[in-house]
Amino acid sequence: MNDTINFINIEGLKFFGKVNASISHELKNILAIISETSGLLNDLTDLAKQGKDLKLSMFENCSASIAEDIQRGFTTIKQMNRFAHSVDIPIKEINLFETLELTINLSGFLSFASKVQINNSDQETKSILTCPFLLQNLIYQILIFTYESVGPDGDIHIRIDSKNNDGAHLIFSSPAQLTLKGFPTQKIQKTVDVLGVELNINESPHELDIWIPYVSNKIIVLAKELQNDSYTGNDKQD
């Protein structure tokens, strides 16, 4: 197994573990809310049985809250499922907007996540041939870096610029100005190199720009390496 595949496997497993831990935390929170709400419903029922005159809206609010949190749980599980399936095909064509949206949602489970806003509606970008799981990992790492930079009350703005024929720009900015001390980390730089994308820090306005080619030579090489890798090969035969 070469260094690149080793890096993808080890960092991929760490990323998978981290995201799953945050999802389990989210699901536990949802269940804790449902548990407290149903407990409150029981409390109110007991009071009503004792003859206390309670407004019907109090009961209605509890059941509406439970329904809302069940929906939140379903949404979380749907995202978990999409994320789990992102490792199915190591290299494939993806829609950048959908990948970005999913990764933002996954990072939103972190307790220190800032508010993220996608600032354009350029959802129909040309498909990008990439390693979807590794690209998610890169976006996730950058989101964490920006969250730590602006804090939980800060705002992160992201836009996709796909005017260029060769690829798309994924641009991160913040009204509070991003502090990019120590950026990129070694891990981010290595991920960037493996994916064949480019990182640029624009000075005015202060933005972080990931240039993602629609097809990069590095991705084509990586696809061949993954195909030749004995472990991946065995996996395909199963």
Add this chain to the structure above:
Amino acid sequence: MEHGNVLIVDDEKKFADMLAKRTELRGYHSEVCYDGRTALQWIKKHVDSVTLILLDLQLPDMYGTEVLTRIKEINPAIPVIILTGHGTERDQQKCERLGAYKFMHKPLDIDKLMTILEHIRETPEC
């Protein structure tokens, strides 16, 4: 007549609000803070009247252990219960070392919480 003041510190707003309503129904005044900084400001103002603090370990702005340390600096006698979704045994040991009164897991058993509160009221030195 209120039995005492309970501060709930948890970034999961709905959870904190529901728990506050349930403790209020049981005769306690409940206050809710959704982050560490706001909680510490509130505690400084109400240091003499708070009966118990329920503190989540994962807060958006600070670690729960850091908040616990600062609470103990403000007043080491305030009982703090750590309330966590996924706390490990190591977290528990650390919190106990820092002076946590109890370490409880979500979902919370409200009857157990009431028993603890009654015990605190009966033995104020704890």
